[in-house]
Amino acid sequence: MNQVVLYTKQTCPLCDEAKELLYKLQAEIPFDLKEKDIYQDDRLLEKYQLMIPVIEVNGKTVTFGKIEENSLRKRLLELVSVD
DSSP: OEEEEEEEEESSHHHHHHHHHHHHHHHHHHEEEEEEHHHHHHHHHHHTTTSSHHHHHHHHEESSSSSSSHHHHHHHHOOOOOO
């Protein structure tokens, strides 16, 4: 199954929007969603602190910041393999 990771933090409205969008897209594109709080890992905090939310698909960063639905859908369809 394809793995999508959402890098986030608490009290982040953009992160909440990204999560809702990913749940919506999960209904049409099959993937497992994992959420990671960057404040739980110093390495992630250093890497993503100014970028969140960050969406990674199968290990590849595809978008960050203000997430646009059509753009994310297109990237997911390109990167997600349907078995």
